Amino acid sequence: MTIRLTNTKTRRKEVFEPINRDRVQIYVCGPTVYDRAHIGNARPVVVFDTLFRLMRHVYGADSVVYARNFTDVDDKINARAAETGRPIRDITDETIRWYHEDMDALGALRPTHEPRATEYIGAMITMIEGLIESGHAYAAAGHVLFRVRSYQDYGALSGRSVDDMIAGARVEVAPYKEDPMDFVLWKPSDEGVPGWDSPWGYGRPGWHIECSAMSYELLGESFDIHGGGLDLQFPHHENEIAQSCCAHPHGSFARVWMHNEMLQVEGKKMSKSLGNFFTVRDLLEQGYPGEVIRMVYLGTHYGKPMDWTHEKAVQAEGTLRKIALFLNEDMLTKPMVDWRYARPTDDVVEALSNDLNTSLALTYIHKYLKERNELALVGSLTLLGLNPEIIREKFLSFSFGIADNGFAKKTSLSSWGSSEVNLQRIEELGIRLDTLRLSAMETKDFSKVDAMKTALLAAGVEVRMSKAGVELMPGPGFDASKLEALD
């Protein structure tokens, strides 16, 4: 299987050829841990999780190393600590825990390594020392700065020239800088701000150096793929390249750079002032299941801006429900298959291999559902990070009916946006409605049946009647309290 990926560095789609097939290495910039991840933060998580899954499928699960860092030293964290009076470590530990909870809900696998910046301060200092020795950095006024002019290819990734950027005149000019574009590798810390002893005094690292140091420590001077959001392309990734390539001139650093486009909400940039700012937790609490969120994300290619809309979530939810309905069919209507034999199809693997065409992959999901090809469906869903077992349980919502053989069909669970469903209550109602209906068939007087149906609909319960019996399904607007009126 040939994997092709769009390499930001060359602006082309290229055939992916790992440095070492037994150890494919990916590094992705992770979050600064001072608050809940918003839904924009989640996009690279889902995108690169999908890449991780594809690589594991193609090269073997043990042959892929995926590192994603936690930035746990940052002025935003310091500010949060100052506001709340809480210790920094409390804040970062808690935020990391939240991050894991929220990203787990989106079906993202934990990366192989999740290094915290504060655990690599020594490696950063070593790297900075090397850069000073080789003339790529200089100490000034308690700071250490990277000498941008010393790296000829600076700006190559983002397609900018140093001179153009200075002409744009938006750079911070500090008196201790040789050149306005030079950026901070190390800066002094005052009392009460986290800091470490260093050759340049008590201080803390600049933002960019951590990724260079951690990727070197975990993956070496050359690795396969570096990913992140497009907004990181400049300056963060540009600076990473400058640091790493100057510190390790014999390595290639990342061979492929991948950037996901930004996320919008209802057609607009997500921002607190517009009131369209959501964390992943917000969505989960509003009742959008993680699987729905993931499916919406997979619907748009990572290289294009993605719009988060409620409408898309509703559609994704509908698809997941259909899948759940199919997976829950019993042996009377569907041959039994052993999911252990489920594999993603070549079509799906090929779609993902073509620069992560998740949208195309989803069309195959629809196809397998339509064809009732359970093994292809289950295997392909799994590769996409949509767990069939969870879908089967979570999206069935509720279904009650009388099977052809006269036995009551099962079962269970809550649906999005609705409170826990009282199964017994629904079942009773289903039986009562079924009884009423059977007698109405005799008398041809359906008034009582219709009245009950209307009441159920008003409570947000879908009512389906067929030859086989009655099915009740609490939908998104389910309101248990309205069922009381039925007594």
Next chain:
RNA sequence: GGCGGGUUGGCGGAGAGGUUACGCAGCGGAUUGCAAAUCCGUGAAGACCGGUUCGAUUCCGGUACCCGCCUCCA
């Protein structure tokens, strides 16, 4: 001001230089006490202007509009 991306049917969203994307919604039919669900069928597109070509929605150029980054938000 500099750099980059986008513009596809009612909506969402792909691939491919010439043949049906797909999903949702719509419409027609089957089924149904009614309805829902389901199944079958079906219409509908490629911002604008030029160029290359036997042929472009797909390649190239220009115009318009939208968006992002350049301000340690992915």
